[in-house]
Amino acid sequence: MNFQHYFEQYWPFGALAIWWGYKWWNSKRIVTMLPELKNKGALFVDVRSAGEFASACAPGTINIPLPELGSRLAEIPKSVPVVLCCASGTRSGMAKLLLMKNGYRQVYNIGTWGKLLA
Secondary structure (H helix, E strand, O other), rough: OOOHHHHHHHHHHHHHHHHHHHHHHHHHHHHHHHHHHHHHOOOOOOOHOOOOOOOOHOOEEEEEOOOHHHHHHOOOOOOEEEEOOOOOOOHHHHHHHHHOOOOOOOOOEEEEEEEEEE
């Protein structure tokens, strides 16, 4: 089989596997950093909807739904680490980009909120 033909036909699957692998690795890395982040006074922000947050959440998290995040930046200090979570890690990934665009430097996407229960 021709490698170039195989690559041209199946590269999206490889890219998806790499993306999922990165999300998994990065989330594991941040989970191991939780004790250090907590000692630094990290703020834990859940960017799921208010309804999702009300149904279940990790203790100590605040809820700022992703659509409201841009207008509520004043509630998030830039002087402490910010750990973001949601249902799958996608919305918290978008939230991380928004915060970094607005000058936040210590921003971590842990992925699913359940990982904060560790």
